Amino acid sequence: MSLIRLENLNKIYASQAGNVHAINNISSDFKAGEFTSIVGPSGCGKTTLLNAIGGLDKPNSGKIWIDNTDITSMGDKVLIDFRLRNIGFVFQAYNLIPVLTALENTTFILELQGAEKKVRNERGMELLKAVGLEDKANSRPNQLSGGQQQRVAVARALASRPRFVLADEPTANLDSKSTETLLDIMAELNSKEGTTFIFSTHDQRVIDRARRIICLEDGRIK
């Protein structure tokens, strides 16, 4: 059974040059435990597709089913809660909260979910250990390198054991060594915790590690 099912998804942006079909009638399925890369050149609709799957952007038409729930028909309030409980996000620019430590960033979503402090901290330390940053638990983002920040971002995305993690070009700002480390960590967490990962990327190193590749071109699956 599919974890995520996309049905005839369309997203059109109006621009001065005319309408841009960022997603053009895409239908696809993602199964639980997948490690999938959505690849394609810049402007092919990768990020738009991830945003739509993550409920951050509403498609103009079509449906997105997550565990048989249609998120396109959800109201904003419900959707925010749905995101909080089901989806992990890793952004290209890390987007950690600068005033929180690595551990606090990692456990932030658990806190929003109302988890107890002990549970939060245990899970946070477990994940920081998994991403090799146990000793940086009390460091603020500005005390961490780019690679370390992205590892914290991955730990944060996984903290609440989401149904799947959406990672938008997670290695775009990282050097080769950090990229390899991050990919190893994500692959390990994917196999260990069974977390579904969907990346958008045009980084060949990420593409090489993916078990499923979806190629996009002009908003369509090639």
Add this chain to the structure above:
Amino acid sequence: MKIIIMAWRNIWRTPWRSLVVIGAMSLGVWSGIFMMGWINGLNDQRTISMLDDNVGHGRICSKDFLEKPEVFSTINNLEALSNRLVADSNVTTFSSRVICNSMIQAGSGSAPIIAYGVNPNNEKKVFKSVQNISSGEFLKGQVGDEVVLGEALARKLEVDIDDRVVLTFQDINGDVRSALFWLVGIYDGASSMIEESIIYVPSKTISFQMGLIDSIELSNESQIIAHEINYRVKNPYEIGKANNALESSFLKNRNSESQSIVFRTWKEVSPDLGVADAILSQSLLLFMMIILLAMSFGILNTMLMAILERTRELGMLMAIGMNKKKIFKLIVSETILLSFVGLPFGLFLGHISLLVTSKTGITLKSVEQGFEQMGLEATVYPSVVPEYYLPIVGLVLILSFLSSIYPAIKALKLNPIESMRVL
């Protein structure tokens, strides 16, 4: 809990900007509190000066006299009432007066005045104006043809010590009578209005002239007739309590034939003073509100800048699942914390400066003369005003909350995707 910690840390992301706002809030609260203490002190000084000079703390008269001040509307049982005042622990001293509405005539003119027939020893204990004798001396006793005028009236009538003046008034039978008095003293009153309208004469002499007592009673030592009694209590601001106690004690011992006696506080005797007190309290809070309102615009501006700078971060928070309620709470918490850091400093500074100046006083040399004309001393002793601190805390809380609403709404309107594209 984390929201509050985040809010606290967020306000220190731009320490200088936050410190400027906190400093402005401290200064605003400090200056507001100091101004409140200053104005309160000035008002207290004015009130006390008026009470000391002419009004007294409390006044007793017959109901008839209050309704229509006729010559014959005297207090019937002055001795019993005097004994009750002596026995009351709140009352520190008192003085009886015979009141005579007269026309004063001297060589160069005449003027309508109120002649207070007083026992000089008692009157001096209750009122300071009779102690401020600028020329000559005050009355010596309850009997004699002496008169004491205010400086302004003496100037107006062009009279000086040892000059004679004639008082014309109605006696108890309604007949017009005149009596000759010799000017023995000139007093320096609280205001020229008081100096022009009030004169002092011996109580028994004027009572005799008005036909209120006979020649036998004139020679008695004790005062047996009066239109009103003025008294002082330990704390004039608690006159209400003292007055009620006195009135209850009087009512307990009166019988059906007893005369109706009215006990009035200084606020009732001189409503303008009481109203000024009430208006002042409201005005000072309004004044504080204006200061804090100006402060809150500064806070609002700071918070708007913070929202603008953190657009991307706020977009990310919404994207990962922080709901609008929590975003709102975060912005409101930051705003309130920003205000509340400055508040205790302002309160502390205000309190300390009032504590010090309430003891040392502040002398206003440049307006010394003007103050004296108003019957005030040039050294003002601000009052410590703890009763205003809680309303100020409440005002800061309300205004901080109000000034956080617009920035919070701006934050809530952010679109996560568009916000995260902001560099």
